[in-house]
Amino acid sequence: MNIVQEYKTMVQQTAQRSYREGLVAGTSGNVSYFDAETRLVYITPSNLDYTVMTPEDIMVIDLDGNVVEGPHKPSSEWRLHAEIYKAKPQVKSVIHTHSPYATGFAIVHQGIPLILVEMLPFLGGDVPVAKFGLPGTDAVGKNAAEALHNRNAALLENHGVVATGNSCEQAYLRAVYVEDAAKAYHFARLMGEPVCLRAEDELYLRKKYNLPLENH
Numbered sequence: 001m002n003i004v005q006e007y008k009t010m011v012q013q014t015a016q017r018s019y020r021e022g023l024v025a026g027t028s029g030n031v032s033y034f035d036a037e038t039r040l041v042y043i044t045p046s047n048l049d050y051t052v053m054t055p056e057d058i059m060v061i062d063l064d065g066n067v068v069e070g071p072h073k074p075s076s077e078w079r080l081h082a083e084i085y086k087a088k089p090q091v092k093s094v095i096h097t098h099s100p101y102a103t104g105f106a107i108v109h110q111g112i113p114l115i116l117v118e119m120l121p122f123l124g125g126d127v128p129v130a131k132f133g134l135p136g137t138d139a140v141g142k143n144a145a146e147a148l149h150n151r152n153a154a155l156l157e158n159h160g161v162v163a164t165g166n167s168c169e170q171a172y173l174r175a176v177y178v179e180d181a182a183k184a185y186h187f188a189r190l191m192g193e194p195v196c197l198r199a200e201d202e203l204y205l206r207k208k209y210n211l212p213l214e215n216h
Contacts, residue, residue, distance in 0.1 A: 004069075007033050007042045008055040014095065014168040019050035023097040023175055029160070030075035031095045033168055034085045039063060041081060045072035076136045083141025084164060088148060091164040093171040098160040101182035102127075106155040112181050113196045115188065120202070121209045122177045124151040132157035150212045153178045 015031040018024050032043035041061050059070035063082045081094045112127040130147035133140030144162050147154040153163040153174050161178050165171035188194040206213055
C-alpha cells in the first residue's frame with residue numbers, strides 16, 4: 001500500500017468508525033488528514049453514505065479547496081478543516097461530529113467545564129464553544145481555530161463538535177472523550193451541582209502532563 005492509499009484508508013476507516021459509534025448520523029460529519037509535506041488534505045466526500053464509503057471515495061484537495069484527486073465533491077465543510085490546519089501547524093487530523101450530548105451543549109452555547117481528570121491530557125482542559133459561523137464558510141473554521149487555542153477540541157455553536165490530533169486515531173479518540181465528558185456533565189447536572197477540579201489540582205496536572213499553564 002502506497003502512502004496515498006494509506007492516508008485515504010485511514011480517513012475512510014475513521015469516518016466509518018465514527019458512524020458506527022454514533023458520533024455522526026446519516027451523511028453528517030467529516031474527517032480529514034493533512035499531509036504537511038505535500039500540503040494536501042485527504043477528506044471525506046460530500047453527502048456519501050458511510051456504509052458504502054471506500055478509500056477510493058476519499059477526496060484529495062489543497063488548502064484552497066481545489067480538487068487534486070477523487071470522484072466526488074469534497075466535504076462542504078472543507079474550509080473548517082483548512083482553516084484549522086493553517087492556524088495550528090501541529091495538527092495533522094481533524095474530525096467534525098454531531099454527537100448528541102456534546103451537540104446539545106453547543107445548541108445552548110455552553111461549554112463543558114473541567115469536571116474530569118481525563119479532560120486535561122486528552123482535551124487540554126475544558127471544552128470551549130466556538131462562535132457561530134455559517135456552514136461551509138471561512139468563518140466556521142476561523143472561529144473554531146480561535147476556540148482551539150491550547151485545546152484539542154471545541155464545540156461549534158448550533159452545529160456540533162470539532163476535535164484535532166496528530167493522527168486520525170487521536171482526533172477520533174478526542175471526539176469520543178468530548179462526548180463522554182458531555183454525557184457525564186449532563187447527568188451530573190441532573191443529580192446536583194457539578195463540581196469542577198480545584199485550581200491547585202488543575203495546576204498540578206498541567207505540570208504533570210506538560211500542558212500550558214493558565215491564569216484563572
